[in-house]
Amino acid sequence: FLYQLLEAVIDAGAVTVNIADTVGYSTVNEFSSLIRGIMDNVPNIHKACVSVHCHDDLGLAVANSLEAVRLGVRQVECTINGIGERAGNAALEEIVMALKTRHDLFGLDTGVDTTQIYKTSRMVSELTGFVVQPNKAIVGANAFRHQSGIHQDGMVKESSTYEIMDPRTVGIPASSLVLGKLSGKHAFRERLAELGFALSEEALGHAFKAFKELADKKREITDRDLESLVSEELRMETQVYKLDHVDVSCGDHSLHSAAVRLIGPSGEVLADAALGTGPVDAVYKVINRIIGIPNTLVEFNINANTEGFDAIGEVLIRIESDGRMYTGRGASTDIVVASAKAYMNALNRLILAKQASGELQSIDIEGNRPGIREGA
Incomplete structure (x- = not known):
């Protein structure tokens, strides 16, 4: 039936036919048989570009895609860092570099400027909030590291x-x-x-x-x-509110408190203080009191980008507001400051999104904000 369907759509004018393993179930041998069967049994297959779309639920998306290319497929749907639904899609950087590195086997060129891969990977990670695992092929931190x-x-x-x-x-x-x-x-x-x-x-x-x-x-x-x-x-560069100062007091037998000073949309200085269950919780409560936009913290992650006690700590958070998720990132050698930066980054994205959709017309700091306006 699949062969007849493909022949019919090509006769009807289709110039690209896409073969998908949408749930990432196929092994390489099975996917190879499927592609080979299409190439051998669809009479007009040469009139269309055959494309594949593989998911990585069993970790075989790249392998299946490359096998399809070896058998004559000339379009592969893939993503930077392999991001996608569930376990993700075939990773663009792995496919491109496999074809480039094993040109002796495939004899194909992609036309991709590979020198932009690393920078693009980092940009995608920054924008999406999905951290690239250290042992990730091609773009992971350990990809070219040798310890032995x-x-x-x-x-x-x-x-x-x-x-x-x-x-x-x-x-x-x-x-x-x-x-x-x-x-x-x-x-x-x-x-x-x-x-x-x-x-x-x-x-x-x-x-x-x-x-x-x-x-x-x-x-x-x-x-x-x-x-x-x-x-x-x-x-x-895209901040509505800017973090100006953070000061915390904490300990295993003391109250956790934080004082925060922000610079508002018009350059006004806003400050407040609060108690919390920990220093980060206290900082977030202060920021919420000053800005006053309801949201829920749903994810909080800390990573050190290098080894050593003096490493920069990177905090990744996600907040939810009105059913939408907003990602924030912050970096500092002080993990509390990094946490505050990440929260401000997420809140600024939330504010900008609401302004763009018309849900929030402007930021009125003259209203009933709990925060103390310095100099007032």
């Missing part, structure tokens, strides 16, 4: 011994330039350029100031630290 002594020795003598791809081909800088408190703005700018970031002079100035502040706390600044700094700067 034998592996390290082999890498020094001949990198191709243990690396089937040059990190630079996916946009990861190969140099190991280490930045510190004595590094100047030129070196900072050059490293950001190598990482794929192009900032305006104003944004660069803010990011460099944050870099200097971080360098006073950390002896060495890694690429992941730089990515966190730049991401934080970019998040600040």
Whole structure:
């Protein structure tokens, strides 16, 4: 029946036919038989582009897609970082680099500028709030990391011994330039350029100031630290409310309190204080009292982007308001500050979304806000 259906739709004018494994159930052998059967039994299949759409419920989306390509499929539906429903879709970066690395087997080119893969992966992770697992192929933090002594020795003598791809081909800088408190703005700018970031002079100035502040706390600044700094700067460009100051008091036998100062939409200073079950809870209660937009915190995650006690902590949160989810991220060597930044990021996204939809016309700080307006 499938062969007859495909023949009929192609005769009717279809130029692309899509074969889907929507629930990710097929093994490679089964999917290979399906594609081979279509290629051999649909008389007019050469008149259409055959496409595949594979899900990763059994971890076989990329393998099934590549097998389909080997058998003549010329379109693959895939996503950056493999994001998608349930376990996700076939990962674009894995398919593209498999075709590029094993050109001897496939003999095909995608036309994708692979040097943009790493930067795009990070951008998607930033915008969606889905963290890339460290052992993720191609774009994970450990993808080109070698810990074994034998592996390290082999890498020094001949990198191709243990690396089937040059990190630079996916946009990861190969140099190991280490930045510190004595590094100047030129070196900072050059490293950001190598990482794929192009900032305006104003944004660069803010990011460099944050870099200097971080360098006073950390002896060495890694690429992941730089990515966190730049991401934080970019998040600040779309703020309605800005976090100006956070002060907390906490301990195992004391009351947990927080004082927060925000800069409002018109530059006004808003401040308040509150108690909570912990320092982060207290900070969030203060922010809620100042801004006054109902929401529910539904997810809270903390990750360290590098090793060591001085690592930057990245907080990822999700809040819900009127049935919609909003993601927020924040980064700092102080995890309470990072938590406050993440909450502000999520709330600002909520406010901007409501303003865009007309649900929220403007922010009226002259109204009955519980927060104390400084100078009043």
